[in-house]
Amino acid sequence: MAVTAKTPIKVRRRNKSTSAWGMAWQRFRRHKVALVGGTMITLFLLAAIFSPFITPYDFSSLQLTQRFQAPGLENISGAKCVRDSVLFWECGVHPFGTDDLGRDLLTRVFHGGRVSLLVGFLSATLAILIGTVVGATAAYSGGVIDSVISRIIDIMLSLPVFPLLLILSALLIGRDLPFGQWLEAVFGSGKTVVVIITVIVIFNWMATARLVRGEILSLKQREFADAARALGGSHFRIIARHLLPNAMAVVIVQLTLMMGEAILIESGLSFLGLGITPPEVSWGNMLSKAQGFFFFPNGIYTAVFPGLFIFLSVLCFNLLGDGLRDALDPRSIRK
Amino acid sequence: MRKFILGMVAVLLVFNAFAGPENNSLRVGTTQEPDNLNPWEGSADTKENAMNLFFLGLTYFDNTGTLLPGLAESVPTVSNGGIVNDDAAGTQTVTWTLREGLTWSDGAALTTDDVAFTLEVQQNDLVPSNTKAFTNSMTSFEVVDARTFVITYDNISLTSTQPGGNIGLARFNDVAPKHVWESIFNDAVENAAGDAEAFLAGFIGAAPATAAQGPTVSSGTFSLEEWQPGQFMRGTPNANFAIATAKLDFVQLEFFADQNTLIANILNGTLDASDDIGLAGQDPAVLGAQFDGAVNVSPSGFIEHFNVNQFEACQDAQDLLLGDKRTRQALIQAINREALHPVVFPPSLISTSFVVNGDIGYLAGIENEWPYNPEAASALLAELGWTDSDSNGVLDRLDENGRFINFNLRHIATPANFRLQTQEILQQDFAQVGINLIADNGPASVVFAAAHLNHAEECSWPHIFEFAEAAGLGISPFDPLAQQLDPNQVSSSANNFSGANYSGVVTPGYAELIADAQAAAFDTGARAAIVEEMQTIFLDELPLIPLYERGEIITVATGLQNYEKGTPLAKTIFWNPWEWCWDGVSC
């Protein structure tokens, strides 16, 4: 009949956390496409970082006798040695074919990926960081500082971005900016990467700043900020401990989407000859070189694969960002 | 209604309407559009092609390198008294006589009035001409009568009767129509009042030379009928042309900013021919396999080479011992030029000289010298004191002051596709002998700027600089490439960095030989002997490292006759537009 207090009821804990982040994570897990996106991006990143171990074809080893091979699983003598061993490089198989100087395209694409993904990651992070700081400062300080910053944002947003990207790239081409040497030592390519990161960051922090400013302005009005102030927290504490974490959702989504943007901008600039310049390799400038090879047999593959990977990475970032947006923002529409 | 549909179907099916033999026309494709048809303004030499369709100079070169009279009645030479050289005073007097009865396409007479006017404009400081050197060397210009004029120069030059602005009258085709340009020029000068930009607007931007303003009066095979900027130029035969009436009914020069579109249109038959600059970077064999017509290769007269910084004042260069000829010999033997040139620049010939194969004084067989020999290269480098003491694969040495120097060779070039490929191949070649090639590229506007090119003494370019320079102009050893080897023209602080010898190379014996050549300038046989001797010294000293001679690819549809370019002297595939014709239709 009635359940007596003495009867031990086995309560099955479903391990559901109730923190905001925990719930967000659960929502995210249900968003299948975003999961796919996230997984693929992780795979790409790992492949890019560990590429020297995955594809031991020497990145720059030329085989002038093997120019413009078609992609495939047979090596030059027709043997399908992938059956014997997955280590395709051991029998001279080029899954993506070769380029105009006989280099393995798979290796080239992975190496180009290192640069492109690096640029995407660093420039997005920097742009978001700067934007967040500026936006938070403006929103929190209010008054004159806010108007000045807003005016600056407005003016910068009314500049023609793409042409300015072109001019700035043309201006900075070949110059030595700080960190260039360090990057060169660590990642193998430095000078032009720093230039293009700088250029992308200069023109992409505004959107984030505006967004963050809006979020914080609305949060400022809310109760807990008043409460924190009443408790006597310093300004910095209030921003860092209370306002920012709530605005984080927006920022994280922006970060993810911005990475995809940055990759597109970088490859666009490199394609026009103003971003990463040869001999450094990036997906964008591989596409640019490929335009001269349309009429060579199998020449088009030097264009197909880099572009395909640009597409896939940006797609993954977008899927991931979409999933994050749905997961982190409780206000977004999701039946 | 039916006509509509038929029309649409017709256009869609037969996309290459208006093509060649059907209407006796020629559609030529190129990637470079001239900025304007102004004969004095010389910003882009690629304008030479279009100008040659519509204008004729005093002389022109034919396919065998023979100089023939254009507007002139005959070519002035020393033997016919047209050229008089005063060796003592160092002056040269050239007497020109125009053909009888010359007229412009609109019927106005072409006389020495036009020539005098052309010179007047050329001499004006506001005119942005870039061949003032020849004009400035004129000491006198005299009009004798309506057909004869005499020019005196303050130096004895081999090229004073050659086309291309060498006479000093105008940059392109020597004579411009006074009756068209006089008022425009005078107005521009007056309105500008010394302001260069205002003058530019009034003079360059004026009819009859820009796309905006329409047809021009011409002296060439064709008259410009229509110019759609960015699209095409169409010319129709000039009935008053001096040499022969054009056999074609019209010619259309079509511009494609994108080479692939150009090639697509050639391969699908829309275009009948290409010019000599549009197909740079392609492989003639690959194109030939896909094209019905002929794919020809013609010599361009440019030799792709490395300048090697040999200034003693440049520490970077001295660190790598670039001043020692053994280093240069090692470098050339470390490069597999035989394998390199067919890959990076398919229409090319290997070159080991500063003279083009077939030109005056070319040393027979020189191209086979210095074959690929990495062992010999390594031996030479070892002899010079390079070892790999830290076993990192790159040679190093200690200099007199005990500084540790790695053999990091900086290679500067413009990022053209073929040069990038060269760098990548050379990186491998050099790595084999322990040299680390570092690519250091920059856009042409930076790399060819005087501040960069001429200041090697200050290490503006520290080690090697790759570009192509003109040779094979029939005036060796006075070709631009040979001038880079003239010890009297070293570009240093002494002459305000204005010499043509960018590398600072002083080759033993060259000063005397060049002086001898100057003395024997008009004696072709003597010059040839001197040039041969210079090459013998060249082989040992290697003041610069030649790579290959560049060729040009020209496509020609089946049936098109007389469309060819056999010599770099002709400078343009459009040297004989009046002879082009279709087999069976107009030939």
Place this chain on the structure above:
Amino acid sequence: MFSFLVRRILQIIPTLFVISIVLFALLALKPGNPIDEMRLGNPGFTQADYERLTALYGYDQPWYFRFWKWLGRAMQGDLGPSTQYGMPATQYVFQFRLPNTALLSGLSLFFAFIIAVPLGIFSALRQHSFVDYAITIFNFIGVSIPIFWLGILLIFIFSVVIRKFLPAGGMLTPGVDWPDWALLGAQSSGWLETLSLYLDDVWTYLVDRGSHLVLPVFALTFLQLATWTRFMRSSMLEVINMDYIRTARAKGLIEQKVVIRHALRNAILPIITLVALSVPILFSGAVLTETVFNWPGMGRAILQSIVESDFNVAMASLLFISLLILIFNLLADVAYALIDPRIRYD
């Protein structure tokens, strides 16, 4: 509202002034000038020539002097000649380049809009259906694909694989012009024949121009479409879940009326502003499309003038784009205020 408008319009002038200083400074600080271009490939160009010409055109002066000179002229309406083409920079940009970009961008905007709106609405109304998922996938692809890759593949297909169907780049076939009535009249007998010839030629002309437009417009539209459809969809979704829509449905209104009368009017607002903001971006950002498809438009003119240091053309086109941005931003704000009565500017 009126005072807001006046204030914004007046703000345009000083903003443009600041922008022009920034642009000019950046251009001038970029290495290279037109005289350097002249010496390329011209063996006869001496150092003396170089110095003379540099001094003549004032390229050795500091950028603020040059800016002052340029400003003086610009105030009088003269933006200077193009150093590449000789003709006035304004003529080059506005007569020969702007109409081409306007055609390309205008058509893409138009097609993208008329396809995106219904697609977005449909997708929102049928959320989670197969069609919705298909459209969403299509959107993601469109937003992620690099346009120059898409362009390269299209060009490759139509210039190497299928060689005769569509032209591979360019704007028109030389020689195909809008017909001249008088010329035709002289060639034929009677006005009926002239008319039929004329109409034939007009048709050929339209087909030629159209066939050259297909690929670039397709590429541009595809990208725009993806962004706008997503936007429309989310905007529509937001509106549909609002209370007043539920009220409308509860009142018994038929679905169509609900959608069009109530939901659409509110959902379309953000799209209009998005379109307004996209116009100037399309004009300046079409560089990639124009490069790949060899379209003689303004984007490419900007790139070329930057690379070849043709200052006057660069300044003319960039200032035009900035003006467009300022005007369309203003228009977007005004449209917002007009459509949404809750928004007030004072």
